[in-house]
Amino acid sequence: MSVAFNDTAFNDTAFNDTASAEADPLITWQRLRSGNERSFAPVRGPRGGLTDARPAAAVFRCADAGLASETVFGQSWGSLIDVSTWGHVVDSSVVSTLEYAVDTLEVPLIVVLGHDGCHAVRSAVRAWDEAALPSGAARTTIEQIFGSIVRRNVSTDSIGDVTTAHIIETGLSLLDRSPAIAARVEAGRCGIVCATVRPEDGRIKTYATVGSVGEPAENLLECV
Numbered sequence: 001m002s003v004a005f006n007d008t009a010f011n012d013t014a015f016n017d018t019a020s021a022e023a024d025p026l027i028t029w030q031r032l033r034s035g036n037e038r039s040f041a042p043v044r045g046p047r048g049g050l051t052d053a054r055p056a057a058a059v060f061r062c063a064d065a066g067l068a069s070e071t072v073f074g075q076s077w078g079s080l081i082d083v084s085t086w087g088h089v090v091d092s093s094v095v096s097t098l099e100y101a102v103d104t105l106e107v108p109l110i111v112v113l114g115h116d117g118c119h120a121v122r123s124a125v126r127a128w129d130e131a132a133l134p135s136g137a138a139r140t141t142i143e144q145i146f147g148s149i150v151r152r153n154v155s156t157d158s159i160g161d162v163t164t165a166h167i168i169e170t171g172l173s174l175l176d177r178s179p180a181i182a183a184r185v186e187a188g189r190c191g192i193v194c195a196t197v198r199p200e201d202g203r204i205k206t207y208a209t210v211g212s213v214g215e216p217a218e219n220l221l222e223c224v
Contacts, residue, residue, distance in 0.1 A: 055081045057109040058101035060170070062088055065115040066199050072113065081107060087120025087141035088112065088170045090177060099180045102190050109213070110174065110181070113204075114167040114196040121145060121163045125156045167194045168208045175210065185211045 058081035059069040069075075069082045081101040083094055101107045123138070124145035133139050145166050149156065152165035171194040175182040184190035191211035195204045 053079075054105050055079055055101065055107050057081070057111055058083065058098055058107050059111045059113055060084070060088065060094065060098065060174075061113040062086065062115055062118055062120060064119050065113070065197065067115075067197060067202060069111075069113065072197050072202055072204065073111075081105065085141075086138075087118070087124070087145060088114065088166065089141050089144055090170060090173050091140075095174070095178050095181075098174065099178055102184050103180055106189075108190055110171075110190065110192045112167055112171040112174075112192065112194045114163050114194075116160070116163070116196060116198050116200075118159075118163055121159055121166060124149075125159060125162055128156050163196060164207050167196060170194070171208060171210060188212055 056075060056079050057073075059073075060083045061069060063084040063086045065084075069080045070077055073080070081097070083097050085091070085094060098110060102110065120141050123134070124142045127133055127142050128146060128149065133142055145162070148154075148166040148169035149162060151169055154161045154165045156162060171192045174192060175185065181190065181192075185192065188211065191209060191213040193206055193213055194208040194210075195206045197204045
């Protein structure tokens with residue numbers, strides 16, 4: 001393993017071979033750096049970041065959703081606190097980031113954003129049906145989705161139903177895992193929305209809300 005630090009300027013001629021870029025870490029990094037050089041226009045705000053206002057919301061999404069949170073919600077670059085794990089695994093790093101968002105930055109909303117065709121959910125359903133847990137770190141994701149299946153008593157015959165159950169359970173678990181988030185919700189200073197996005201067209205569907213969010217109540221599990 002090698003470790004190197006440099007600020008070398010990269011150019012596009014180094015990675016014209018798309019197939020190589022998909023497999024080679026150096027060429028892939030050069031591709032990303034070049035894209036950054038072409039598009040980055042820093043606008044520094046009081047937090048030292050890219051915007052001059054507090055974030056509008058925090059979005060906790062699945063890592064393989066394929067769509068950036070700002071794109072889904074039509075927000076400007078850097079205007080959302082974006083947190084992602086594969087299959088919405090909730091661990092201490094997720095909780096601490098979301099607590100920072102609601103306590104320090106005082107964002108009024110957390111969106112737990114799932115997506116159709118989630119690979120993590122498909123993997124969990126397959127493991128459930130075959131009664132075989134995977135090895136390695138992926139096991140944590142699968143076990144958490146198993147817990148959502150059990151608590152919401154859903155059938156694994158429907159990937160969509162399991163996805164919905166897991167998104168709702170993930171949102172509710174934030175209240176259990178974080179007294180700080182629960183207190184903000186109880187005080188009416190923060191809400192939680194549990195929703196999914198369709199990668200093919202970017203449309204969202206809301207399945208549950210926690211707190212005073214004001215989403216139409218039809219077909220919702222509403223926890224106020």
